Amino acid sequence: MKPLEGGKISPRQLYALLVLSHLETTTSILPSLTTALAGRDSWLAVILAILAVLPLGLLVAWLGKRFPRQTLIQYSNSLLGKVLGSLVGLVYIWFFVHLSSLIIRESAVGFNLSVLPRTPPIVLIGLLALLGAATARGGIEIIGRLAESSFMFIIFFTLLTLILPLNFAHLEHLQPFLARGATRVFTAALIPLGLLGEFIAAAMVFPYLTKPEKATRSLLCTILTSGAIILFFTLVTTAVFGRTANNLTVPPFKLARMISIGNFLERIEVIVLAVWTIIALIKTSFYLWIGALGSAQLFNLRGYRELAFPLGIIIIVFSITAYDNFADAIRFYTPRVWGVYSVTIVMGLPLLLSAAALLRGYKTKIPENAPDN
Amino acid sequence: MFWKGFLRIFPFKRKAKQSSEPEAGNSRTENAPRQEESPLGTALPAIEHEKASPGTSFPGGTAELEADLAVNIAKIQLAYGKSSDLVMRELKTATTPSVKLAVIFIDGLVSDRTVAENIIAPLLKPSEEIVSEKVPPITFFETAEKSLLQAGEVSVTSSLEEVFDELSSGKTVVLIGEENRALLAGTQGWKERGVEEPATEAVVRGPRDSFDENLRNNTALLRLRLKSPRLHIEGFQIGVLTKTKVALAYLQGVASDKLLAEVKQRLERIKVDGILESGYLEEFIEDEPLSPFPQLLRTERPDRVTACLLEGKVAIFTDGTPFVLLVPAFLPEFLTTPEDYYERFFIGSFVRFIRYAAFAISLVLPSLYVAIVTFHQEMLPTPLILSIASQREGVPFPTFVEALLLELVFEILREAGLRLPRIIGQAISIVGVIIVGQAAVEAGLFSQFMLIVVSLTAIASFATPVFSLAITLRLLRFALLFLASALGVFGILIGVYIILLHLVSLRSFGFPYLKPLGPVIASDLKDTFVRIPLWAMRTRPRLIVPPRDTIRQVESLKPEPPIDTGKRITDKRGDEET
Structure with missing residues (x-):
């Protein structure tokens, strides 16, 4: 039988893809979510999250090494049995499809708030979803290349929007240290933890790596790079805005708005918006690809490309019904709601699966004649 | 029936084989059973067949020469019809016994002098020694082939098809008496355009020759x-x-x-x-x-x-x-010229940068202008947007229509200038400059800003070194214009994303089209946005070259000043130090 996904992706492309996926949320809503609770100690929450995610990365890479030719959907079936395994697969697919619907909603809202106030959001959401689905149809190879070739430019512009407003930064905004107690910091850490944990998307990509031996390295690099970017973003946002950071909806956008060089180079928030849209599209297509391929494997279908567009239409509906307005969104994206939900999935699934692997004695590599793809 | 004609008449492989080993072709035809039909009789069905499948058959009956001069001549004449450029001379040699022969060539494709002096003259009056050496088994045909014809390239064939091919490529065909073979002598000599300067890829520094039609x-x-x-x-x-x-x-x-x-x-x-x-x-x-x-x-x-x-x-x-x-x-190569490598690498890299900028401008500038003026006026500094607004005051069209019209006018001007004779071409530019450039703005049809944007775009599109890519950009520019008018910056982003998506999935002969940008190949970036010095370009581009042959030069070719041996090499007069 022909493998479902014939494409290949290099470890560097996987790295670019995962970092960009993290970057998308970082440049949109993440800093304000963390600062809402942890205030000036948000950077500490981010560091905690990085420390927590690193062992998780090793765990996922270890699972991938044990089942080198299988995706998470497939090995969860062989580890947990048909019923429980399928349930785990379903949760995994749901998580990413749901995420992609939230991504396009945020992106469309960003446009609505800033430059296209009178365009109905459904137009923007629909276009983004269909484009994402079209890309997902192309397969992981296309998505990987897309991420890789835009990576340098995107990182360059992101750093630009971070470095240029540094003259507005006041380090005293970061003091005093832990004034409101450590509990808030721990709770707030759930948000960056949930975001960084999205790297478990890689568990779907491992079988298609050109150099599987570099999987661990590329995962750890991803976590460290994304962690550094999130940390930097949080620090800059806190240092520049201080207490007002809590009330900002899209801090990076506001950061870019502050940039003005010689009264000529100003209002470069459009660049932020452009970069943001491109990564939102890449991230959506990646997660839609996961959804399509995962469903095809879960239900033993012969092809996954046909699922991309139906999923795209589903996420249009999801993203419209995700929340009614921005106030609603802010209630939704709190550590107690969104944080607990995402962390349960990104930490729970790998922990569950590796526990099962240890109990079942899958300590060594499974034989080569295992079911392929 | 159509495909059958193809297979019979046009086998590529067989053709190549015959021209490389004519002897083999010969012996085969001698053993082959000969068709005993009159030339006209065989020709008629063939002509009908040609009607049935145009372009696949050749007229003239069987594909072999007969052992009869008159029949062969008739066949060739029939095949070429009333073509006036086919010259056929029937001759009789001055030897005893005299041999009848025919010299056939296409006027204009051969050098008349060569045919007269080196083909016809020696055939008509072979020198006594050569003829007297004739031993009975050697026919006049072989004498002619070996000793008489004074051409650099002489071959023998019995295939009528090959005779036609070679006639049309400027060879002279000699048919001799009762032979079922023909001699083909290389007498090509048609008028050619000399080696000229390239018309579309001019360089300041670099070789000036270009290919021609031959x-x-x-x-x-x-x-x-x-x-x-x-x-x-x-x-x-x-x-x-x-x-x-x-x-x-x-x-x-x-x-x-x-x-x-x-x-x-x-x-x-x-x-x-x-x-x-x-x-x-x-x-x-x-x-x-x-x-x-x-x-x-x-x-x-x-x-x-x-x-x-x-x-x-x-x-x-x-x-x-x-x-x-x-x-x-690969796409990045469409933005390079040979001159990048002939000038020093700073200049080579700088012009690369200019070209990438021109690429971006010619793709998105008009749509960006339309998007900003229509949707996002707040993006421009206030003085600028005020002056744009004051200029647009009298313009009767929305920005999008204005941009579309001006772009169209420009495309028409370009197309007209391209086809016109060079002398009238100047008139076009005058009309373009005065009427469109000045009168249209003064009449309030277009705003000056739009004119600047469109001309900048035009200039930028001329900076794309390969014309085929420039045309592509022109097409895509219109598509982006529509998107920008509907959705503003978001539309442009969507358009650029679709283009990017298309580019990363495109392949040229199986190799990714966007290489080395997607997939990123770090070692090939040395010759993409910048052009690093030649002495540092040690390897050939990855991916297409098999791994055994990737090194193109030895290491450490970087030029260095002479090793200092303590004594500086100084000029005798001391005014200059090297």
Whole structure:
């Protein structure tokens, strides 16, 4: 039988893809979510999250090494049995499809708030979803290349929007240290933890790596790079805005708005918006690809490309019904709601699966004649 | 029936074999049973057959020569019909016994002097010694072949089809008495355009020669530049009626076998009546026929072909056009010129940067202007947007319509200027400048800003070195204009994303089109946005060259000042130090 996904992706492309996926949320809503609770100690929450995610990365890479030719959907079936395994697969697919619907909603809202106030959001959401689905149809190879070739430019512009407003930064905004107690910091850490944990998307990509031996390295690099970017973003946002950071909806956008060089180079928030849209599209297509391929494997279908567009239409509906307005969104994206939900999935699934692997004695590599793809 | 005609008349492989070993072809025909039919009798069904499947059959009956001079002449005459350029001289030698023969050539394709002095004269009056040496088993045919014909290239054939081919390529055919074979003498000598400067790829510094319409001249220009015997030039013939010669040039060992096999397979697939330009081939062999992007690089510069062959590519020469196709092609290469490598690398890199900027401008500038003026006025500094607004005050159209109209006017001007004779071309530019440039603005039809935007775009699109890419950008610009007018910056982003998505999924002969940008190949970035010094360019581009042959030069070629031995080399007069 022909493998479902014939494409290949290099470890560097996987790295670019995962970092960009993290970057998308970082440049949109993440800093304000963390600062809402942890205030000036948000950077500490981010560091905690990085420390927590690193062992998780090793765990996922270890699972991938044990089942080198299988995706998470497939090995969860062989580890947990048909019923429980399928349930785990379903949760995994749901998580990413749901995420992609939230991504396009945020992106469309960003446009609505800033430059296209009178365009109905459904137009923007629909276009983004269909484009994402079209890309997902192309397969992981296309998505990987897309991420890789835009990576340098995107990182360059992101750093630009971070470095240029540094003259507005006041380090005293970061003091005093832990004034409101450590509990808030721990709770707030759930948000960056949930975001960084999205790297478990890689568990779907491992079988298609050109150099599987570099999987661990590329995962750890991803976590460290994304962690550094999130940390930097949080620090800059806190240092520049201080207490007002809590009330900002899209801090990076506001950061870019502050940039003005010689009264000529100003209002470069459009660049932020452009970069943001491109990564939102890449991230959506990646997660839609996961959804399509995962469903095809879960239900033993012969092809996954046909699922991309139906999923795209589903996420249009999801993203419209995700929340009614921005106030609603802010209630939704709190550590107690969104944080607990995402962390349960990104930490729970790998922990569950590796526990099962240890109990079942899958300590060594499974034989080569295992079911392929 | 159509395909049967194809198979019988036009087998590529057989044709190549015959021209390389004429003896083998000969012996085979002698053993073959001869058809005893009158030439007219065989010719008629063939002509009918041609009607049934145009372009696949050749008229003239059986494909073999008969052992009868009159019949052979009749066959050739029948095949060419009333063509006035076919010259047929029937002669009788001055020997005893005299031999009847016919000299046939196509006027204009041969050098008259060569035919008269080196073919007809020796045949008519063979010197006594040669004829007296004639031993009975040797016929006059063999004497003529071995001793009489004074041409550099003489071959023997019995295939009528080959006779036609060679006649049309400027050879002289000699039919002798009761022989069922013909002598073919190389007497080519038609008027040619000399080697001229390239018309579309001018350089300031660099060689000035370009290819012309003759395939052999073109391969000769290449051979002169690339003297290694590893340069292989393989011949093909494509086009049932035009019988266009196509040559595949590659550096053996540097070009990968996989690529070669792919190119050959795609070329051999083509079965049409005619190939007039390399553009015909391009449409038949490209990977994604519906993509707006050119997937083969075309050039008329021998130095560019040489450089590409050294990088492991394959060049496809087509007879009758100066444009050579290079495969595989990658998008960044469409923004390079040979001159990048002839000037010093700072300049080479700087012009690369300029070209990338021009690429971006010619793609998005008009749509960006429309988007900003229509939707996002707040993006521009206030004084600027105020002056734009004051200028647009009297303009009756929305910005989008204004942009579309001006772009169209510009396209019309360009197209008109292109086709007109050079002398009238000036009139066009005057009309363009005065009427569109000045009067339209003064009349309040267009705003000056829009005029600036459109002319900037036009200039930027002229900075794209390869014309085929410039046309693509023109098309995409219109698409982006529509998107920008509907959705503003968001529309442009959507458009750019679709283009990017298309580019990363596009392949040229199986190789990713956006290489080395997607997939990123770090070692090839040395020759993409910048052009690093030649002494640092140690390896050939990855991916297309087989791994055994990636090194192009020895290490440490970086020039250095002479080693200081304690004594500085100084000029005698002491005014200059080296």
